[in-house]
Amino acid sequence: MTAISTLMRAPASPQRRILTGVLLALALALPAISGPYWTSQITQIYIFGLLALSVDLLLGQAGLFSLCHAAFFSVSAYTVAILQVRYAVPTVLAAPAGVLAGTLLGLLFGLAVRTRGVYFILVTLAMGYVIWGVGYRWSSFTGGDSGVTNVPAPAIGDLQVTTPTQFYYIVLAVMLLVMWWYSRLVQSPFGLALRGIKSGEDRMRSLGFDPARHLYAAFVLSALMASVAGVLYVYYNRFVNPVSSSLQVSVEASLMAIVGGSGTLLGPLIGSALVLGLRNWVSTFFELHLAVMGAVFIAVVIWRPGGVVGFIRRLVARKQS
Amino acid sequence: MHSFILQTINGISYAALLFLLASGFTLTFGLMRIVNMAHGGLYLFGGYVGLTVAKATGNFAFALLAGGAAAAVLGFISDRFLIRRAGEDHLSQVLITVGLTYIIGDVSLKIWGGDALKLPVPVWLRGVVELPGEIVYPTYRLFLIVVGIAVAAGLWLIYRRTQIGAAIRAGVDDREMVSATGIHVDRLFIMVSALASFLAGFSGVLGGAFLTVYPGAEWEILVFALVVVIVGGLGSLEGAMIGALIVGLLDAYGRWLAPELSYFVLFGPMAVLLLFRPRGLFGTANMT
Numbered sequence: 001m002t003a004i005s006t007l008m009r010a011p012a013s014p015q016r017r018i019l020t021g022v023l024l025a026l027a028l029a030l031p032a033i034s035g036p037y038w039t040s041q042i043t044q045i046y047i048f049g050l051l052a053l054s055v056d057l058l059l060g061q062a063g064l065f066s067l068c069h070a071a072f073f074s075v076s077a078y079t080v081a082i083l084q085v086r087y088a089v090p091t092v093l094a095a096p097a098g099v100l101a102g103t104l105l106g107l108l109f110g111l112a113v114r115t116r117g118v119y120f121i122l123v124t125l126a127m128g129y130v131i132w133g134v135g136y137r138w139s140s141f142t143g144g145d146s147g148v149t150n151v152p153a154p155a156i157g158d159l160q161v162t163t164p165t166q167f168y169y170i171v172l173a174v175m176l177l178v179m180w181w182y183s184r185l186v187q188s189p190f191g192l193a194l195r196g197i198k199s200g201e202d203r204m205r206s207l208g209f210d211p212a213r214h215l216y217a218a219f220v221l222s223a224l225m226a227s228v229a230g231v232l233y234v235y236y237n238r239f240v241n242p243v244s245s246s247l248q249v250s251v252e253a254s255l256m257a258i259v260g261g262s263g264t265l266l267g268p269l270i271g272s273a274l275v276l277g278l279r280n281w282v283s284t285f286f287e288l289h290l291a292v293m294g295a296v297f298i299a300v301v302i303w304r305p306g307g308v309v310g311f312i313r314r315l316v317a318r319k320q321s
Numbered sequence: 322m323h324s325f326i327l328q329t330i331n332g333i334s335y336a337a338l339l340f341l342l343a344s345g346f347t348l349t350f351g352l353m354r355i356v357n358m359a360h361g362g363l364y365l366f367g368g369y370v371g372l373t374v375a376k377a378t379g380n381f382a383f384a385l386l387a388g389g390a391a392a393a394v395l396g397f398i399s400d401r402f403l404i405r406r407a408g409e410d411h412l413s414q415v416l417i418t419v420g421l422t423y424i425i426g427d428v429s430l431k432i433w434g435g436d437a438l439k440l441p442v443p444v445w446l447r448g449v450v451e452l453p454g455e456i457v458y459p460t461y462r463l464f465l466i467v468v469g470i471a472v473a474a475g476l477w478l479i480y481r482r483t484q485i486g487a488a489i490r491a492g493v494d495d496r497e498m499v500s501a502t503g504i505h506v507d508r509l510f511i512m513v514s515a516l517a518s519f520l521a522g523f524s525g526v527l528g529g530a531f532l533t534v535y536p537g538a539e540w541e542i543l544v545f546a547l548v549v550v551i552v553g554g555l556g557s558l559e560g561a562m563i564g565a566l567i568v569g570l571l572d573a574y575g576r577w578l579a580p581e582l583s584y585f586v587l588f589g590p591m592a593v594l595l596l597f598r599p600r601g602l603f604g605t606a607n608m609t
Contacts (some may be wrong), residue, residue, distance in 0.1 A: 065412045111592060114599045118356050118411050118555065122547045126591060129544040133584025140581065247540060251419050258416075288431060294423030301416045302406045 008266075027172055031165040041280070045273045046175045047232045051249075052256035052268035053182060054225030059254060060263030061186055063198030064219050065121050068109055068128030068249045072223040074245030075131060076102035076230030081148035081240045082141075098234070099227045106223020113215040116201075128250055135242040139232045141189040147241025154235045161235075171232050178225060183265050185221070194218055253299075259300055261307025270308045325535070326456060328573045334462040335571025337469020338532075341524035342542060343549040343561045344476055345517025351493040351556025352513050355404055356411050358418035361543030362425035362519045367392040367522020368529035369433050372440050375526075381443045385526045392522020393426075393515045400514050415537035422539055430536045440526060462532055468527065472520070480558050489513060493556050530543055545572070545587070552590050554604025563602060599609070 031039045051073055058064040080098035083089040108180075112123045135142045142148070153161045154170070161167050184205070185191050196204045197211045204211055236242050243249070252275055260271025278296065283289040329486070371388030375381060399421055407413035428526050446461045480486040486508055491499045501508045528542065549568050553560025567590055575586030594601060 059412075065415070067415075111595045114595050118350070119551065119599065119601075121356065121415055122551050122589060123595065126544055126551065126587065128549050129540070130584050130588045134582060135586075137584060140583040229407060247419075248423075251416070255416065288427050291427035292423045294420035294427070296416050296418030297423070298403060301413045301420075302403070 049269035049272035050229040056257035057222040062194040068124040070249035071128045071131035072226035073103040073230040076227035077234035077240040098231045102227025103224045106272045110219040132245040149239040261309030264309045267309040332573030336565040341564035342546040345520040361539035363392040363521035364525040365539040368525030368534040369579035371526030385426035389519040389523035393519040396518025410413035437533040440529040535548035541549040554601030560603030
């Protein structure tokens with residue numbers, strides 16, 4: 001566990017700098033190497049990686065398993081789409097409004113932190129479903145089944161994003177910014193307190209911490225991250241429909257975090273690549289691809305390898321010893 | 322006033338259906354600490370099997386039994402070979418049973434197609450009944466209320482008045498003590514789990530006859546059943562009864578008064594409970 005865990009945690013280590021540099025260079029050069037199709041696929045991986053990271057702020061740091069993150073993601077996407085399409089609001093206002101809407105919903109759904117364990121899972125699942133139901137049934141406002149279509153490309157003044165490559169760089173920049181902020185957050189006293197609550201809530205309480213407040217704050221921040229992903233998602237797809245708020249999105253986001261390595265910075269992103277890659281690949285030749293995804297959930301959970309990042313850490317640790 | 326009474330009966334009949342599904346969920350959790358999200362999948366599967374049997378034999382009673390039995394077998398197999406492997410970890414249980422629901426849903430879609438299918442019911446259940454106050458009401462939905470009350474009464478009697486029920490209640494409170502007294506907890510687990518799965522499949526057949534069976538029904542009904550359990554309190558049979566009534570009635574009034582926002586009505590009882598009684602009306606402290 002020594003080498004690579006210091007590599008992931010201690011910010012000053014030279015190995016970490018090299019790894020970061022190599023990954024960054026790869027990410028920057030990617031559109032030039034891969035062509036528009038893969039550029040677009042990887043943009044999608046980044047967006048869902050961000051959503052998975054938002055889920056993992058609760059799961060990996062605070063130990064809360066939320067099944068309502070698709071709601072923040074979707075409400076934010078709907079807000080942007082409705083503002084842009086129906087009211088011709090420019091991107092510079094619509095995008096922040098989307099993030100705000102999703103975060104406000106997070107302030108409301110944050111009530112869920114009054115519960116723990118199974119209750120938290122069930123309550124968040126039901127809350128998420130309420131949003132799906134509203135999107136689906138309130139068709140006069142949300143467009144019902146077909147949702148909101150013809151969302152324009154993001155633009156600042158006359159500058160419009162026209163190619164997949166341009167959009168790729170925007171998503172990359174947002175993702176890196178969020179990841180940088182996230183790594184600072186988890187290393188801060190607040191992040192430490194969250195992990196303390198995860199490993200022993202009563203102990204933290206007796207130390208004078210207020211777990212409920214910390215968890216509420218983490219919940220809202222996590223909703224904020226999911227909302228950012230939602231804004232990117234609607235500009236990526238150029239439409240939004242109730243599928244974006246379905247339970248499947250929430251479940252897949254948590255699966256991404258678990259597959260890639262919960263509690264790590266890169267894990268959710270790696271998980272996003274694996275889950276989306278698998279889904280897109282399987283759906284090209286097998287009709288029952290949802291069943292295959294279900295089987296993958298089960299297999300991953302039963303064998304529980306601690307995610308890809310955990311696996312690499314163990315591998316490196318074995319070589320070093 | 323007329324529509325209010327009509328909606329109230331609608332709510333009670335939906336409550337009867339929700340209770341059938343939620344009671345299995347809540348008892349499985351109470352006794353075994355297993356969160357089985359596949360209850361919705363078993364509901365769907367039972368509904369489809371019941372549909373096929375009803376079409377082949379023309380007998381609704383056969384359909385009910387076949388739907389229940391098919392779900393019980395599927396539930397038993399998945400419990401033995403998959404869910405057990407998750408151990409006590411609720412996160413793993415949820416992911417495994419959600420995965421299972423995807424498999425059930427997708428395979429059912431392949432077999433039975435994507436259209437909403439209606440289960441045929443016997444002639445004597447097809448008509449309407451005239452209730453006092455000039456209310457004309459579908460016979461089938463009254464039948465559903467009768468079945469719901471009968472099952473609830475049966476379950477309650479078993480749960481409160483028999484030795485098996487006493488063992489189950491003791492198991493909900495403290496499993497180690499129950500096995501220490503020499504009761505085969507494992508046999509108890511199998512019984513409760515099979516009964517819960519049977520009820521899920523059974524309710525799928527009952528529900529399929531008026532809500533139809535369609536892809537996605539597994540999640541829709543599951544969420545309603547979960548809200549019932551959240552409101553009533555995990556592990557409590559009485560909680561499932563009261564919770565089902567609250568959710569069923571609120572849903573009926575919501576659909577009637579604000580059809581587009583009816584799902585939002587579900588959020589109401591949950592929010593109130595979270596503020597005042599986070600463990601539900603009948604929930605106890607050891608249920609987490």
